[in-house]
Amino acid sequence: MTTNDIADQPAPEVAEPPRQRGLLPLLLVANSAMMAVYMGVGSVLLPTQIAAIAPDDKVALLGLIGGISAIFATAFNPIAGALSDRSGRRNPWIAAGGLASLACLAFLGSVNTALLVGIGWCLVQATMNTYQAAVTAIVPDRIPTARRGTASALVGLGLPIGGTAGVLIASQTAGQLRTGYLVFGVVIAAAALLLTTFCRDVPRSGTGAAAHTSDSAATAAAPKRARLAAFASALSHHDFRWAFIGRALMVLGYFSVVGYQLYILGDHISLPAGLTPPAAMAVLTPVSMVAMALSTVVGGLLSDRWNRRKVFVGVSAALAGLVMVVPVISPT
Template sequence: MNAADLIQPQRAATEIPRQRGLLLALLIANSSMLAVYMGVGSVLLPTQIASIDPANKVAVLGVIGGISAIFATAFNPIAGALSDRSGRRNPWILGGAFLSCAGLVFLGTVRTALLLGIGWCLVQATMNTYQAAVTAIVPDRVPHSRRGAASALVGLALPVGGTLGVLIASRTADNLTTGYLILGALVAGSAALLSFFFRDVPRQRTAPEVSRQAKIAAFLSALSHHDFRWAFIGRALLVLGYFSVVGYQLYILDDHIALPEGMQPTEAMAVLTPVSMVAMAVSTVVGGVLSDRWNRRKVFVGVSAALAGLVTVIPVISPTWPGMLAFSVLNGLAFGCFMAVDTALVTLVLPKAEDAARDMGVLNIANAGPQIIAPFVASTVVTVTGGYGPLFLTGGALALLGALAILPIRGVR
């Protein structure tokens, strides 16, 4: 989940005092957060569900994943607004992290799907409290001259934290309690580091409170803009296709892919995730640089979305370990390039420059919303068709539709 849609308070002073080491602490804080999301969501939670209810694991994961995503999406703006109103970030960072740690420890003790679902919803709620406050630190405490470096480091949190989380979870899949405890301790330690060594910066709120009706009107006005609307649709379709497949990767490795003899699905995850994340990081940098150099956005976004759709055929035709490796590399390359260049594209089709922050927040719904829908889509496809091949094809079709949605955009080359 993201907190980019929050209206952040602005400092009254023109200069923000620099805090040495803050960017590194932000990288650690964001990486630990993504380690929890990826480690639990991709490995520990599916493993635990499979042990509790192996016959209905696909449907159970779909229900728990979908409902918990609603909690995450709701608590992020609520916690962000409360943090804004209090004028402080550190208490929310510490509170969210330590409550998440307690929730993760609780998850390691439960033995029913109901308690597992309740526990994961609580962790999503508290982790998004933590995330909302951490995300607000960049505009609060980072000088304008260092915002680029801050954004780059925060961007590195996905490959760093995602890889770390999956590696920890894969190594502890046989002892879930230990895995949950390590991930909980990781986020609690990161919160303590950030809060104890970097003080809150006083802020003065200058933006007026925005009513619910005004937010809805803003949402509708942004989507009434032709190019922005198509960019929104393209992003939503690509993200929905991506997370429909990725969220079920452990079960795919267990039930669909012929792994090498002696390799467990969790061990395969520990290989595939770093491979995909490295590919994603490379294509993010290369795609962003080349799109700037050639002054072309649509071709990069469209081609990468189309590639993300086409590569889903590989595990269908070749449900083997080499096939899955090839899919992970190409899918990582496609998704990384798409997200990097599509963000640049969106900044060029914003309806009004003065409403840029608000409209980028509207776009964020195209990131968060599909993640709520994806578990339901995936579990329905697998349950109805009885296999994972149709799930890959469904994800690919959604990505291809996302590529087609880029074509009507007129204001960007």
């Protein structure tokens, strides 16, 4: 065969991942369970437990535990993702993360000192981020390109559905912390087992075992310093750097309020008679999640139609800052 003959050969087609029946609903369940744990435990059960242990120092202690556990979350997500990439499989990491989270949540519900609560929550962050890293990779791994928009939309629904369900569960079990932690452990373990039982692993990126082996070998051959440099080089791009800074500040502002919402409602807001802070959160969270889902869809459609991004970022940031003043002026 001559060089010209080779050149005339059609380029090999990239194989799409095989379609798996029921994958999208199971992905929705998996992501909803994950957000239920993050919102229900992180915003209700954990603050309640810390307040019971150290009522006078609860704010500082919650901040300390939250800050240290965030380091575990930040580290374990890329580590677990890289290990699952190298293995070429997601299901073992999903199952292991879900079952380990059940054990860690059970441990967290059984301790009664600040040190052990901190250790338990760090372990939960580590195991949950192992689960999260593998679940997040399923959309590019197993969903054909033409259906990834639908898949991403369903995955995005995990936040309002799971967040609402998580806070509702937590508000009902705040008086029985051990039971509450066990319920959330069972939820995440069941979601992991459902997904891994009914949806099989496929070669990563849908390009076949040979391509996966080649990618893994190339990644392993690259020096660690070069890989870190490539990762950090993204921040050298002007637009990406400012998008990164803006998103980081947005997340910081959001979770600075949401993480302390139970204490804000209990210590600074005049609640109606007979309404406890956990019950108030069970009222507020569904409202906020519905508003979040609607604004996300409407904002995305309008920004696409008008082909404008900055005006939506600016207006939404200004509105967010403005409404933060309302509970200061009128704490009801």
